[in-house]
Amino acid sequence: VQTCALPILKFVPRDAERMVITAMAKSPSGKLLAVAEKHCLEEGSSQITIMSLASFTGKGQQGKEVTLKVLTPRKGLDIVGLAFTPDAKHLISLSAMPDSTLTYWKWEQEKAVSSHDIQLPVTRLKVNPKNHNVMSISGPHYLRTWEYNSNDSQLTEHPSVFALKTEKSVNVVDHTWVLDQFLCAITEDGHAHIFEDMEHLQDVDIREIGRAHV
Numbered sequence: 664v665q666t667c668a669l670p671i672l673k674f675v676p677r678d679a680e681r682m683v684i685t686a687m688a689k690s691p692s693g694k695l696l697a698v699a700e701k702h703c704l705e706e707g708s709s710q711i712t713i714m715s716l717a718s719f720t721g722k723g724q725q726g727k728e729v730t731l732k733v734l735t736p737r738k739g740l741d742i743v744g745l746a747f748t749p750d751a752k753h754l755i756s757l758s759a760m761p762d763s764t765l766t767y768w769k770w771e772q773e774k775a776v777s778s779h780d781i782q783l784p785v786t787r788l789k790v791n792p793k794n795h796n797v798m799s800i801s802g803p804h805y806l807r808t809w810e811y812n813s814n815d816s817q818l819t820e821h822p823s824v825f826a827l828k829t830e831k832s833v834n835v836v837d838h839t840w841v842l843d844q845f846l847c848a849i850t851e852d853g854h855a856h857i858f859e860d861m862e863h864l865q866d867v868d869i870r871e872i873g874r875a876h877v
Contacts, residue, residue: 675714685709688745688754689716691792695731697754697770699742705814707739711756713770732773740764744788748795755798757788765800765818767811777811779818787835792843799846801835804846808861824848 665700675698677684686699689866696716701709711734718729725854734743744757752771758764765788768774785802797810808821824846832850841847846858853870858864 665693677712685743686742686756688747690747690751691749692751695751695867697745697747699745700739702877709734709740709742710734711742711752711754711768711770713869722748723865725739731820732770733775733871734768734775736765737773738764742876743786746788746790746798746845748790749792753795755788755790757785757800760784765798765809767818777816779803779809779820787837789840792808793842799838799840801838801848803834804828804831806835821861825856826863 682700683831696839740758759875766778787801791797855867857865
């Protein structure tokens, strides 16, 4: 972890001999860090540690103040994606195949309030910066939003933001939210797809732009 205020590089306190980091995420406020790790010696066992980033620049760097909570995913889940909600009250995790489990956590209570197995090779997870109940997930031939309903504690998948035929033909390698309004997805064929309110606004051929400026 490198702080912006001070030119100091500090290492995350952890058991490097027995644990392997599989995912990390910083809260939008910059105050929290979530670190997912799997045990090298215990197959199928993993944990998510919530840390205070403020502690890295104070006395907490040598004490217990660094670790705030430790979450325990269901056995057999290796976490490959993490994201805090905008208010940092919840954490969302995504596990690797074969289950590709999406889990919505109340991390301060160390409680998983909802989970759903996607069972597709999805690789990227982001949270809608305007709505902490909505998350976007992408991977090969997949880009969709999911929504958490606090009334019944259920996670619901929304239809593809692409036309269904298009979704099946593209390999989405990454995506992000831009200016808190636009969803931008990058596909393996060198295209950037821009969405607003889940409407497909623009398809930009990045390679063509690059060739035009050579």
